[in-house]
Structure formats: C-alpha cells, structure tokens
Amino acid sequence: MRMRKEFDVVVVGGGTAGAIAAIAAARTGARTLVVEQYGTIGGVLTLGQSLLGAADNEGYVALGGIGGELFERLAAIDGGTRTSIDSLLGSITGQDPEALKLTLLDMAAEAGVNFLLHSFVVDVLKDGDRICAVTVANKAGLEIIPGRTFVDCSGDADLVARAGGRFTKGRPLDSATQPVSAIFRLGSVDVAATLDYLEANPHDICDAEGFSGSKHTIEHLRSTPAAQIVGFNALISQARAAGEWDVPVEWLTIYTLPGRSEVGINATRVHGIDGTDPDDLTRAEIETQRQVAQVTRFLRKYVPGFERARLLASSYQVGIRETRHIEGNYTLTADDVLAGSDFEDQIGRGAYPLDIHDVKPGTLVMNRNVEGTGITYYSLPRSYGIPVRCLIPVGIENLVVAGRSISATHEAAGSIRGQAVCMVTGHAAGTLAALATAGDEAPAAVGIDTLQATLRDQGAIVDLDPRRRVMPVR
Secondary structure, eight states: OEEOOOEEEEEEOOSHHHHHHHHHHHHTTOOEEEEOSSSSSOGGGGSSOOEEOSBOTTOBBOOOHHHHHHHHHHHHTTSBOOOEEETTTEEEEOBOHHHHHHHHHHHHHHHTOEEEOSOEEEEEEEETTEEEEEEEEETTEEEEEEEEEEEEOSSSOHHHHHTTOOEEESOTTTOOOOOBBOOEEEESOOHHHHHHHHHHOGGGBOOOTTBSSOOOOHHHHHHSTTOEEEEOHHHHHHHHHTTOOOOSOSOEEEEOOTTOSOEEEEOOOBOSOOTTOHHHHHHHHHHHHHHHHHHHHHHHHHSTTOTTOEEEEEOSSOBOOOOEEEOBSSOBOHHHHHHTOOOTTEEEEEOSOEEEEOSSSSEEETTEEEOSSOEEEEOOSSOEEEEGGGGSBTTOTTEEEOSTTSSBOTTTHHHHTSHHHHHHHHHHHHHHHHHHHHTTSOGGGSOHHHHHHHHHHTTOOOSOOTTOBOOOOO
C-alpha cells in the first residue's frame, strides 16, 4: 500500500464547501491537499442552478471572502450576475457552471492547492482522539495519506463516521431525510416566449404556497438578471391528468441567465433515500434519470418556449439534501436561523432560506401538514451567525467539518445546506485548520479572536455589515 507524504491540511471532498476550504487553507499558509472522488472541484455548485442566499431579504451581503471573490470573478468574465433581491426566494445570483468550474480550478491552483482527484476516502488511521492519516481508494489501489489537520467536506460527515465520531441522521422522529433531486440543463430554449406565456397566464406563476415570500410578478421576472422561474402548476396538472406526469412535485423551477438559451431545471424528486446507502443511491440515480426524460418531454409538449429544447447535461450525481449531522459543541436550531441570531464565536453568516422539501407524504414539517409534493420555505429577513462550535465534532481532536453536515437540527439544516452557506463554512474551516496546524494545536484551541481577525482580513463577513448591501432591482 502506497504511503504519500504528509500534508499540513487534508480536505476530504472538493465540492462546494471543500473547494473553498482547500483554497482558504492554502492561502493561510498550509500545505494543502484536497481529495475528491470526481474529476473536478465545485460539486453541486457546478450543476447550473442559481446561487441563493448570498444576501438576506434586506439586501445585506452574507457571502464574502473566497466565495464572494469567486462570483466577482465570474461576473467579470460574463460567467455570472450580480446578486439581486428576490421577493419569493430571498436573493439570487446567476452563474455559468462551466465558467465556474474553470474559475474555481484557477483559484485553487493560484493558491497552491494540491489535488488528488478520482479518489475516495475509505478509512482513517487514528492515535487516540487524533486522526493520523486517511486511506483512499483509486485506480492505483489503496493509498495512505498522513496529515496534521483534516477537514471533512464530504457532505455526509464520512470522515467523522469512519473516525467513530457522533452524529445523527435526518430528523429525530424517524431519521427521515429531505428527498433527493437531479438538476439538468436544456438548450435551445426561448425564455422570452416562456415569460410571454406566464404574462398571459399569471395563475401559472407559483402561488407561494409554503413560501414566506410573495409571489413573483411578471415584471420582476423580466427585470431580474438570472431570474428563477417557479411555477407551471396548471400545466403540470394537465399532464398528470393525461398520464404524462408522475413526478411527486406540483411545480418546477427554471434557472436562467441573461441573453442565454440554456437553462437549468429543478423538477425531480425521490423520497426515502439514504444518501449514505449505495443501494439507495443507485435506485435514486435510475429514478431521477427516468424523471429527467419525463420532465423534458413535458416541457417540450406543454410549455411555450421549450418546443425545440434539447438535453445538454444531466447531473454527475443525484443531489443529496441531507444525511448525517455531526454532534458539535453547539447545535444550530431553526429558531437561531429565523431570528437572525448572533454568537460571540461566529465565523460567518448564513442567508440561505430555511428550505425543507417535503420529507414524505402525510407528515408534519415546521408544524405544517405536507403531502410530499411541496416545500416549506422561509426566506430570511436577517442573516444569522454560525458558531465555530458547529464546525468542530465532539471527540475528534484534529478534525473540522464544513458544508451541510455541520452541527445543526434537521430543520436548521434546511438553511446550512445552501451553497452560499457551504462556502462560508468551507472558508472558515479551511482557515481554522491552517491556523491550528501552524500553532501545533487542536482547532478547538485556536483563539476565536485570532480566527475572526484572520477571516476578516481575508474578506469574510463575520458580522452583519451595513456598508455591504444589495439594492433591489427596480
């Protein structure tokens, strides 16, 4: 078995949180390796959906630092839009997934990040409460990678689980998790014709059932860069009655970019999937791809502007919204999220809405009876602070966690799973890991003043900043 040389910081998972964590660790001076199972970094951020939660409802920016820099670079090359306030969704920022992939790779290379792609962590080596190394599997077989500090950005707390750490899965009642979906992209779409249809049929714009925000107007959809179109309930009802729609959703979402004929589509859903079970994942992949084909046929037949639409790309993996939640020294709650709470040890801010897709039919979500086809969605008037205690798992000395598996309740995880928040926690985790390594101490021992000052120096938004505000599109 091959033994690689030791790294200061090993980031497991190069997705939305992990890519940012690796850049942060390298920029903070650590010799950093990111281990990623696919052939590029960025994860679900590269699938083509718009970014939600870069700012709160009042327009105060929550995403700064490395994540904010990424979107500034994209806007400069016509690969993304500036953030806009959205009456239904909170805030929205458009991005070109291919431009994003390349820009993120450039940023990582510039920072000096080392990559190990097409590799999957299968085990850990421990000495007491410390992780000494991870074992990865790839085309060469099994390899051992020693490290001083590790960052779990697997999305599923895989490193925590393999190291014997404590976690929960899904909601406490029955361990049920949010359903999974597959994003896909279509080309040759006449978005203007679709908007013309909605102007003539405003009842087919999402009526905001389950949303805390207000229904989109056609004026908003026409004037907002990267407008996110949610609706088509009436057309879906027609297709369902005709036996041409059996997907368990009552509306779909279209992601747009200004002047483009390519769009992203979010319209698939499978319940009862454990994202840590390979058999469940296999079933989900097959079912969501079947649904992709059905939704594409529906769009071509029923929705004006999609008559000539063609499939450009489907997701490299089904999108998992929820699996494990680590046990940290603090567990973020829905009350924290909705109240815009602040904490003395916060390392960034979250503004992605509290977004819970119906866990299953006939159950309660946030005290609402749900049927399995909808969503419970609270956009946030004020962003909330994220304590560093949520990023440090109990009982493992040299490990930090970022992304959707940080310490949070099932309900609060509906917000922290958002891509903007994953970039915030990724930036903080990478910086914390580098500081811990430099000081030869555990992440929990790094002074919060030192961590916060370093993050601020790196452009991160630790506290709500009244000088950084996005104004609504007029």
